[in-house]
Amino acid sequence: MAGRACGVAVCLLLAVGGIGGCATPAERRDDVRDTAAAFQAALGAGAYDRACAVLAPGTVEELESSAGSPCAEALRAESPVPGGAVRRTDVYGNQARAVLSTDTLFLSHFASGWKVVAAGCEPRPGQPYQCRIKGG
Template sequence: MGGRVPRRRRALTRTALGALLAAAVLTGCGATAPREDGARRAAGRFTAALAARDFGAACGLLAPESREQLTEDGKTPCDRALRSLELPSAGGARAVEVHGRQALLRTDDDTVFLSQFDGGWRVTAAGCVPQPDDLPYRCSLKGA
């Protein structure tokens, strides 16, 4: 037999490799949708908490660095510091962009940035306004 692979075995190997390649392509293409949905839900919970004036719940949805920065800047507990920012509290999600573990969600009234942590998506910045000439967004709430 001298190292020759039977024709039937080669055909099965090609079929298996094709199926694995197709699965990898489909998985790679579909992986963004669940992350987009997760980011959209997290931002929705955050804006709903702001609309309900439940600043304690909104603070619980912040990334740790953003919460720390907020309390340091305001020199008050998170809920009071968040209340003082008067962030936009409502607006339907118009678009979400996910890049790795980072997301940007545009609502009718705001732009919210999020990061994905082991425990889920957390808000890293909100009250963000785009700047001209491709400069970074200016955000009322931001992490360090």
């Protein structure tokens, strides 16, 4: 009984700490899908400030540094095209991939939840994906 109580306490600490280690694989995939869909909806609405809120801190920093302007302006200038519906999500610990109709997003889990690390990614046979929007 003490072991179970300890396991529950550890699970609660992880959840409160933002690691989310106690979420089921299906819940983690759903969270990734929801984040990817929120990013796509923001792009589709031209709500670049909302899209920036879903980006990982390093990705925001890279966008702003490259463009010399705030994230929303930099994203608008980049003119990313929404990638459509989420077709599949793959979650590997704190990293994930969301395959959309015409795009692939890569995400990481932070204390504040899942964030888009890279977008506008195209597969290249035998090589890493080529992404238009990515962190440094």
